[in-house]
Amino acid sequence: MSERRSITPTHRYRNNDKLIGIGNTFWNMSEEHGVAGIVGDLTDGVFHMADGHEFVNFTVCSYLDLDTHPKVIDGAVAALRRFGVLDHCIPRTRVQTPVLLELEESLGELFGATVISAISTAAASTGLLPLIASGHLGNGTRPLMVFDKNAHVSMANAKPSCADETEVVTCRHHDLDHLEDLCRTYERVCYVVDGSDSLGGYAPVNELAELQERYNLLVFYDDSHSLSAYGERGIGYVRSHSPVLDERTITVATLSKGFGAGGTAILLDGYPKQTRRLIERFAGPLGYSQKMNAAAVGAALASAEIHRTDELIQLQERLRSNIALFDSLLATEQSGSTYPIRLVPMTDETVVGAAQRVFAAGFYVSPVFFPIVSRGTAGLRAMLRAGQTEEQIRRLCSVLIEAGARPATALPEPVAR
Numbered sequence: 312m313s314e315r316r317s318i319t320p321t322h323r324y325r326n327n328d329k330l331i332g333i334g335n336t337f338w339n340m341s342e343e344h345g346v347a348g349i350v351g352d353l354t355d356g357v358f359h360m361a362d363g364h365e366f367v368n369f370t371v372c373s374y375l376d377l378d379t380h381p382k383v384i385d386g387a388v389a390a391l392r393r394f395g396v397l398d399h400c401i402p403r404t405r406v407q408t409p410v411l412l413e414l415e416e417s418l419g420e421l422f423g424a425t426v427i428s429a430i431s432t433a434a435a436s437t438g439l440l441p442l443i444a445s446g447h448l449g450n451g452t453r454p455l456m457v458f459d460k461n462a463h464v465s466m467a468n469a470k471p472s473c474a475d476e477t478e479v480v481t482c483r484h485h486d487l488d489h490l491e492d493l494c495r496t497y498e499r500v501c502y503v504v505d506g507s508d509s510l511g512g513y514a515p516v517n518e519l520a521e522l523q524e525r526y527n528l529l530v531f532y533d534d535s536h537s538l539s540a541y542g543e544r545g546i547g548y549v550r551s552h553s554p555v556l557d558e559r560t561i562t563v564a565t566l567s568k569g570f571g572a573g574g575t576a577i578l579l580d581g582y583p584k585q586t587r588r589l590i591e592r593f594a595g596p597l598g599y600s601q602k603m604n605a606a607a608v609g610a611a612l613a614s615a616e617i618h619r620t621d622e623l624i625q626l627q628e629r630l631r632s633n634i635a636l637f638d639s640l641l642a643t644e645q646s647g648s649t650y651p652i653r654l655v656p657m658t659d660e661t662v663v664g665a666a667q668r669v670f671a672a673g674f675y676v677s678p679v680f681f682p683i684v685s686r687g688t689a690g691l692r693a694m695l696r697a698g699q700t701e702e703q704i705r706r707l708c709s710v711l712i713e714a715g716a717r718p719a720t721a722l723p724e725p726v727a728r
């Protein structure tokens with residue numbers, strides 16, 4: 312018998328050997344030290360574990376605490392009863408109840424855009440990016456797909472399928488000069504980037520708008536981290552700052568973080584009506600997989616109602632003042648930013664011990680360390696939320712300082728005018 316062939320992978324866009332090799336070491340270490348794999352019941356903002364330990368979770372992305380808001384919970388239950396079906400399993404392009412149409416109309420009005428929903432941002436990006444790559448979503452010209460190096464994994468995962476439709480490159484984080492060179496060279500370019508980064512910071516929307524004006528650049532933003540937490544009616548960073556809100560800007564934003572519901576919103580401007588059908592039929596999972604279910608829609612409708620009231624403004628203000636309080640106590644690189652995520656610097660050697668110590672004191676902050684991040688960038692990730700109390704934040708910060716975090720240096724006195 313002839314020898315059977317083994318396969319040598321190309322690994323042009325992904326590499327599971329590397330991913331799992333690195334990732335599993337990290338996760339195993341975290342779990343062995345009790346700072347991952349945690350199970351507890353959540354009551355009134357406090358987690359209760361079976362062994363009696365209680366803690367406040369400081370690593371949750373529900374920045375306005377809308378995920379536990381009584382109106383959002385009631386909305387989920389009411390919608391399930393009203394529509395009488397959780398998920399009618401058939402592509403919506405064939406038969407649908409009005410559940411998604413009602414949501415999309417409400418979100419469209421709220422955000423001033425054409426909204427198409429999907430079960431998750433990951434599903435939306437998986438479906439939309441190859442349609443953009445082939446020129447079908449856009450102006451008909453196949454663009455060079457330029458992925459920012461830090462683009463969230465849900466977007467980066469679409470590289471192989473985009474590469475089958477067009478050319479794909481990865482550029483350094485926010486490298487606008489390189490992007491402009493590519494715009495000069497290629498008929499059309501699409502830049503794929505986070506509107507608000509998981510590690511803090513925002514996309515350079517104004518500089519990108521200039522490239523959009525000059526070269527007809529298409530920008531695909533994932534603004535998941537700033538929806539609800541940022542902007543009037545919680546419209547997010549991109550839509551409150553980008554001067555280009557037309558067919559050259561496509562935004563996806565999860566409804567499961569600040570918005571407190573589940574699912575995602577695809578936000579479009581200036582596209583013709585048929586675009587909705589194209590997306591519903593051909594954007595990958597949107598055409599064949601689950602849609603947002605009635606409970607998630609009900610939660611989102613209730614959250615949208617809150618977004619229309621002064622309560623949203625109050626929640627955003629409380630989030631901002633919690634961020635300011637944290638920054639007045641602890642020094643981080645993100646200090647002073649309106650962004651709700653802070654990375655409290657530690658070393659690879661100290662970070663797990665620090666996380667354990669903080670957890671024992673009643674707070675969860677997630678450690679990130681080598682090999683999941685490069686050496687020298689280890690730290691504890693803390694997210695601020697509107698619902699955290701002043702006492703919780705003060706106690707967390709003093710525990711963090713005992714565990715080795717750097718206190719904020721005294722702020723300079725404000726200059727009298």
Ligand SMILES: *Cc1c(COP(=O)(O)O)cnc(C)c1O
Nearest residue numbers: 431432433463465533535565575
């Ligand atoms: C959290 C997050 C996602 C995942 O959102 P889902 O709706 O759960 O798929 C996608 N992109 C970014 C930038 C995120 O921060």
